[in-house]
Amino acid sequence: MCFRPNLSLGSRNNHRASERNLILTVTIMSGKGGVGKTTVAVSFATQLARRGEKVLLADLDVEEPNAGLFLQKQRKDSVDAVVYRPKWREDLCIFCGKCQGFCKFNAIAALPKYIIVFPELCHSCYACSDLCPASALSMVPAKIGQIQQYSVNENLVFIEGRLDIGQEIASTLVRQTRDKALREAQTAGIQWLVFDAAPGTACASREAMIKSDAVILVTEPTPFGLHDMSLAYQLAKASRKPCALVINKDSPGYAGIEKFANEEKVPIIARIPYNSRLAQSYSEGNIPVGAFPALEHALSRIASWLLKVRAGGQP
Amino acid sequence: MALDIGTISEMAITAIMTKTTMGGKLKIIFSASENKGKDSFLDDRFGRAAGFVVYEEETDQWSWIDNASNVNAAGGAGVQAGQAVVNSGATVYIGAQLGPKAMAVLARSTMKLFAGVPGKTARENYELFKAGKLEKIE
Ligand code: SF4
Ligand code: SF4
Numbered sequence: 197m198c199f200r201p202n203l204s205l206g207s208r209n210n211h212r213a214s215e216r217n218l219i220l221t222v223t224i225m226s227g228k229g230g231v232g233k234t235t236v237a238v239s240f241a242t243q244l245a246r247r248g249e250k251v252l253l254a255d256l257d258v259e260e261p262n263a264g265l266f267l268q269k270q271r272k273d274s275v276d277a278v279v280y281r282p283k284w285r286e287d288l289c290i291f292c293g294k295c296q297g298f299c300k301f302n303a304i305a306a307l308p309k310y311i312i313v314f315p316e317l318c319h320s321c322y323a324c325s326d327l328c329p330a331s332a333l334s335m336v337p338a339k340i341g342q343i344q345q346y347s348v349n350e351n352l353v354f355i356e357g358r359l360d361i362g363q364e365i366a367s368t369l370v371r372q373t374r375d376k377a378l379r380e381a382q383t384a385g386i387q388w389l390v391f392d393a394a395p396g397t398a399c400a401s402r403e404a405m406i407k408s409d410a411v412i413l414v415t416e417p418t419p420f421g422l423h424d425m426s427l428a429y430q431l432a433k434a435s436r437k438p439c440a441l442v443i444n445k446d447s448p449g450y451a452g453i454e455k456f457a458n459e460e461k462v463p464i465i466a467r468i469p470y471n472s473r474l475a476q477s478y479s480e481g482n483i484p485v486g487a488f489p490a491l492e493h494a495l496s497r498i499a500s501w502l503l504k505v506r507a508g509g510q511p
Numbered sequence: 512m513a514l515d516i517g518t519i520s521e522m523a524i525t526a527i528m529t530k531t532t533m534g535g536k537l538k539i540i541f542s543a544s545e546n547k548g549k550d551s552f553l554d555d556r557f558g559r560a561a562g563f564v565v566y567e568e569e570t571d572q573w574s575w576i577d578n579a580s581n582v583n584a585a586g587g588a589g590v591q592a593g594q595a596v597v598n599s600g601a602t603v604y605i606g607a608q609l610g611p612k613a614m615a616v617l618a619r620s621t622m623k624l625f626a627g628v629p630g631k632t633a634r635e636n637y638e639l640f641k642a643g644k645l646e647k648i649e
Contacts, residue, residue: 296594301586301587302584302586302587302588302590302591303587303590304590305590305593305594305597305615305616305619306594307597307616307619307620308620310619312590312615312616312619314587314590314612314615317586317587317590317612364586
């Protein structure tokens with residue numbers, strides 16, 4: 197039951213390549229909020245599960261997790277997400293001031309008679325604690341959020357990371373939630389692992405991408421949509437994962453996304469037409485996958501693109 | 512051992528405080544938007560100020576502490592700048608309002624903190640300070 201925070205990069209070795217190949221992992225993200233990233237992720241996971249596939253959906257948008265709002269679910273498990281941060285021991289400190297320079301994140305100020313640690317800036321890198329000549333900075337646990345696991349139906353597992361209010365560093369919790377999802381996917385015989393990642397260019401999204409087989413960027417056909425998406429695309433590109441675009445709320449008239457796709461040679465794999473009844477359902481918290489053939493079609497195209505990626509590299 | 516060091520520092524601090532409050536010569540640091548000595552205009556940002564000008568009454572010298580590396584820092588600019596200001600050894604700060612993190616650092620120092628008047632130079636602010644016309648930052 198005890199959740200051990202993953203403090204090192206050791207998790208790399210937890211998943212042998214042969215085991216990982218059975219699971220198709222995809223990060224779904226967007227340039228900004230509101231373009232339908234979450235509804236695409238939830239509909240995609242829901243549709244696969246309806247077809248009998250074993251799916252795990254993980255909400256890694258830990259600052260604003262809302263995929264869960266669209267799911268009828270039963271809670272199975274809840275654990276505190278914990279990080280380790282230095283606690284200053286005045287009685288041991290020799291006031292050498294070195295810890296201030298050890299911290300690359302400006303989380304420590306060294307005054308002549310006092311050391312201040314700013315927990316909200318600390319990245320738990322252990323440098324100060326390891327290097328302090330007087331062992332006056334010991335790492336102690338602090339809760340930063342929660343990771344909850346739910347069962348939606350026999351084919352769909354949902355995991356959500358939720359950052360506590362006032363916490364500023366999301367990437368640690370994203371990593372912990374991601375790793376819990378990866379572990380769960382191994383043990384539960386999951387075939388599709390879907391990461392709903394934070395929008396924008398937050399470095400937290402990188403944590404999702406680096407463990408994925410592919411990245412899908414959801415955008416809308418407007419100049420603003422293009423602008424925000426192109427920023428997020430740079431991040432996706434840097435991850436060197438196969439990447440594709442999905443146009444949500446599609447309607448004729450704007451060709452900017454197509455132009456961008458041509459220039460960057462990134463495929464547009466699906467379009468979800470704008471539909472006011474669909475928008476209405478979303479606003480009521482329903483993901484009516486079966487009731488909208490155009491949506492169902494678009495989701496199938498996403499799935500077949502992913503299968504092609506797995507079968508033979510770049511489609 | 513530790514007790515000795517502590518006592519000495521305590522005495523040193525008391526000495527500095529006595530010096531400043533007894534009308535000894537001051538060392539004053541200003542948040543500045545440019546490196547132009549006494550003619551530098553105040554920067555209304557602290558953590559992301561271009562730099563800090565320092566005036567020593569004793570020697571009548573103006574010097575510069577660059578803060579450029581902090582201007583685009585991802586986080587903790589206030590902490591880093593606060594540290595630089597503490598390290599300068601100044602006894603008085605005049606300049607931009609302080610964010611919560613910078614305040615946490617400077618409040619732990621023995622420095623006296625004053626809100627500078629934006630749009631005026633360091634020299635002009637120094638004169639306002641001497642005339643008792645600057646408000647304390649609390
Ligand atoms: S490095 Fe350790 S001993 Fe030195 S000032 Fe920091 S806490 Fe104190
Ligand atoms: S653990 Fe790392 S990030 Fe946190 S205060 Fe120490 S050096 Fe800075």
